[in-house]
Amino acid sequence: MLGSLENLVSALTKLPTIGRKSAWRLALHIMERPESEAKFLADTLVTVRQKIKRCRICYNYSEQDICDVCASASRDKSIICVVEKPTDVFTIENSGRYRGLYHVLGGLLSPLNGITAEKLQIAPFMERLRAGGVEEIIIGLGGSSDAETTSLYIAKILKDRDIKVTRFARGLPVGLELEHVDQLTLTQALNERIDVAWTR
Numbered sequence: 087m088l089g090s091l092e093n094l095v096s097a098l099t100k101l102p103t104i105g106r107k108s109a110w111r112l113a114l115h116i117m118e119r120p121e122s123e124a125k126f127l128a129d130t131l132v133t134v135r136q137k138i139k140r141c142r143i144c145y146n147y148s149e150q151d152i153c154d155v156c157a158s159a160s161r162d163k164s165i166i167c168v169v170e171k172p173t174d175v176f177t178i179e180n181s182g183r184y185r186g187l188y189h190v191l192g193g194l195l196s197p198l199n200g201i202t203a204e205k206l207q208i209a210p211f212m213e214r215l216r217a218g219g220v221e222e223i224i225i226g227l228g229g230s231s232d233a234e235t236t237s238l239y240i241a242k243i244l245k246d247r248d249i250k251v252t253r254f255a256r257g258l259p260v261g262l263e264l265e266h267v268d269q270l271t272l273t274q275a276l277n278e279r280i281d282v283a284w285t286r
């Protein structure tokens with residue numbers, strides 16, 4: 087009898103951190119609000135999926151072919167911060183302390199799960215470097231073991247280039263994803279970034 091309501095609940099449980107109990111609460115909330123609000127929510131979801139694409143330079147989300155960061159004249163184009171996913175760009179942008187550009191890998195290397203370099207946006211990254219003008223790469227990946235593997239991989243492919251390679255300094259908790267790092271720690275890690283040691 088309540089098939090459509092249950093469909094909504096099961097759709098909501100597909101969202102991160104939403105269990106069945108929260109999903110029911112949200113579904114009932116939507117039922118109790120004016121129909122226009124439900125329509126607005128539904129339309130917004132569809133529109134955002136249709137409009138947002140990947141920036142063709144940095145692979146961050148963008149409504150244009152080139153995102154606001156890449157298109158901005160006030161950003162320092164000699165620095166690129168390599169991150170795992172678009173939410174990391176939002177996290178770093180929110181710190182308000184970074185003026186360089188980004189490159190979104192679209193994941194982390196994970197040989198055991200079949201995630202190889204070819205599945206990430208590493209080739210376009212190398213192409214950006216070949217275009218010239220980049221003086222520093224900040225490896226802005228989190229503290230998980232896949233992040234560590236990816237950081238080392240990137241450091242290795244940059245080794246013979248005349249580019250300074252740094253990574254976030256101390257303070258990033260081991261195993262934690264960037265989006266869960268608090269603002270102060272992130273700002274500190276960004277300000278005190280360290281050269282990648284080639285000896286490892």
Ligand SMILES: [Zn+2]
Pocket residue numbers: 141142143144145146152153154155156157
């Ligand atoms: Zn971009």
